[in-house]
Amino acid sequence: MIDSLRQVQVVGALARLAGHGGWARVLAGQPLETELDRADARLLVAAGVLRERDGGRLEPVDLHPWYDDPQTLACGIVAELRRALMHATDCDDLIPADPDEIVAMGIASRSVASILADAVLPMLPVTRDRLDDGTARFLDVGVGTGAIAQVLCEEFPGIEAVGLDVSVDALAIAKERLAGSRVGERIELRQQSVTELHEECAYDLAWMPQIFLCRTDLEQGLDRVHTALKPGCWLVMPVATGASDCTELERAAVEHEALVRGGGPMSVELAGDLLRQAGFTEVRDMLGVAQSLVMARKSPVSAVSAA
Ligand SMILES: C[S@@+](CC[C@H](N)C(=O)[O-])C[C@H]1O[C@@H](n2cnc3c(N)ncnc32)[C@H](O)[C@@H]1O
Structure with a gap:
């Protein structure tokens, strides 16, 4: 104590x-x-x-x-201290309104975006080529401050991004930040839940972090994102699970944060099951310290043409 x-x-x-x-x-x-x-x-x-x-x-x-x-x-x-104080007074805020917290999460996202661009995307056929040739459309679910969309648009000239978020406060910060960025014009921000996404075969890559989505939004979201991806393209989903060799305190902290953020802890195995139920194939994972990345593909052959 x-x-x-x-x-x-x-x-x-x-x-x-x-x-x-x-x-x-x-x-x-x-x-x-x-x-x-x-x-x-x-x-x-x-x-x-x-x-x-x-x-x-x-x-x-x-x-x-x-x-x-x-x-x-x-x-x-x-922001972390304020969040701990909110928790201490039983006032957890699933959709944060505190600008410092929103900005801090965006900054954390920048390092994740670099891992995505440098280590993960090279492993994803079709998607990788469309990013490299500048024709890709990227779907950023829970766009927050727009950090991930911004990093990808900077790294891959020509690509375009659509960012969805339910938080008016986060979108206002994203709009202001991106207005001052050289890639801002290539990023469309929408106040929309992933559960209300109704596009078909429109994206070459999707990003959807499980830790921020309540379970019903996640499951519906996986269906929507599967429909919205082009055949052969990939979803990358960070999942709130501790590495197998983490300490008891690290594991408890990951699980606690996941619960406070809304998504709750989730094993890579369960994430894989949910992805397959939504129609994804070729589920792969990359284990990390606090979160693991799960990659899953929409079949290159659509169910209709395969029948
Ligand atoms: C904190 S952001 C992650 C950081 C973000 N990558 C950035 O660059 O700032 C996660 C966002 O997911 C949003 N979110 C939660 N449920 C959602 C849903 N059903 N559809 C879309 N966004 C959602 C939250 O409002 C939150 O802003």
């Missing part, structure tokens, strides 16, 4: 240092200026977040996508 509360103190110190100039000075190798900054840093050294090099220079001990940008780090941690 006492240890956990100390960790809250450490997290608070990290957010303060990030939000008030100290973290930027650490990254630049400059000395901290105020007594409170130095006290925050001492706590972070003792907690193993920072380490002191020869000559007293401070540096982060490990790598994290948020560390490079103090603003991101501050917003991300404050």
